[in-house]
Amino acid sequence: MTNPFQPPAGVSGDADLQTVVRADVARALEEDVGAGDLTAALIDPARRVRARILAREPAVICGAPWAEAALRTLDPGVQLIWHVQEGERCAADQVVLEIEGQARALLSAERTALNFLQLLSAVATKTRHYVDAVAGARAQIVDTRKTLPGLRLAQKYAVRMGGGTNHRIGLHDAVLIKENHIAAAGGVTAVLRAAAAVAARAQFVEIECETLEQLAEALDAGARMVLLDNMPLPMLHDAVRLNAAHPAGPAILEISGGVTLEGLRALAETGVDRISIGTLTKDVKAVDFSMRLQDLS
Structure with missing residues (x-):
């Protein structure tokens, strides 16, 4: 096999x-x-x-x-x-x-x-x-770390068998900067600067943004992968346009939070690159x- x-x-x-x-x-x-x-x-x-x-x-x-x-x-x-x-x-x-x-x-x-x-x-x-549900769109369906303890690699294998894409395996192989990391580090720019020290050991460095202002700051600070968390659909369209127009070139954009099968197609048609869905392995x-x-x- x-x-x-x-x-x-x-x-x-x-x-x-x-x-x-x-x-x-x-x-x-x-x-x-x-x-x-x-x-x-x-x-x-x-x-x-x-x-x-x-x-x-x-x-x-x-x-x-x-x-x-x-x-x-x-x-x-x-x-x-x-x-x-x-x-x-x-x-x-x-x-x-x-x-x-x-x-x-x-x-x-x-x-x-x-x-x-x-x-x-x-x-x-x-x-x-x-x-x-997203066939024909550019968006990949991506898993998360919301897996059964001890069976993460098996469940991530199953995601691949279903046509999905694996996100990071665990905390050890990639950097995903979320809201609490940003707050603890002193802001978007400060935490991205700190991430540069471990970037060589990471599969990728990604930062979560909840507003267009955070997205603009992250892109200006050199972010190449951004997680758009729980943004409403009109804001997502604005985020994709903002990203496409940035002088450094577009970063990889990922959607997360509140994703349902019913609303999935509309999210994919915003033009984002990835949609991460915890329910693939959790529910x-x-x-x-x-x-x-x-x-x-």
């Missing part, structure tokens, strides 16, 4: 897809199976079964590497046939995966595999809805999957 997970600058090269998957699955299986599955132990260890995983609703499939790892950890010889590939849409009641392997292992890995599929497919599906409804077994003995 092609590895679409590309860590941004500042993140260790060891944080590739398989490293992330192995760590996530190990934690999940330890949490669920622990010292052993007492119920699966009732099954003959020699018994083999065939199983099918079905999606009970339309979705963008995501989480295959995690599901596979959960199954292979408990049955290294398990046979898997995917009928819907990662990042593709499925229909309601469609079989997405066929499995053949040891009955005990499949029963023990079932919930862990489905948990990853239901969460990551939910993120990818929701992201695809937002990406489709997700799990996709319904189920696994059904057939005895092969």
Whole structure:
């Protein structure tokens, strides 16, 4: 399977897809199976079964590497046939995966595999809805740090599978100057001057602006990436014009705050470059999957 997970600058090269998957699955299986599955132990260890995983609703499939790892950890010889590939849409009641392997292992890995599929497919599906809503506009749909603790890289991977773009991974790889940073540092110009000292270690330096006056000051102080926070639509149009006319050339403009699917198209048509949306990873409804077994003995 092609590895679409590309860590941004500042993140260790060891944080590739398989490293992330192995760590996530190990934690999940330890949490669920622990010292052993007492119920699966009732099954003959020699018994083999065939199983099918079905999606009970339309979705963008995501989480295959995690599901596979959960199954292979408990049955290294398990046979898997995917009928819907990662990042593709499925229909309601469609079989997405066929499995053949040891009955005990499949029963023990079932919930862990489905948990990853239901969460990551939910993120990818929701992201695809937002990406489709801005089709044809220049704006990219971008995620945030509003993720489940311990599953940030998995959820950000799912955003990419849904067609979205990753923002910073954490506090360590980029500078995002928000209202409280500006107040604590003594103003827009002062905080941007201070940011210059760490810019070489950061993927980017971005500053939040709530007014056109703040935007003008930020651009004059050399800002090349600006987050327009909770601005009403007419002000956003003014901000885009102000940015385009600046002598230093236009900075990258990002919208954040109060973004809804219903109002998304109008925001994208202002001409901004990015729209960041916390709900992609924060407010997700799990996709319904189920696994059904057939005895092969």
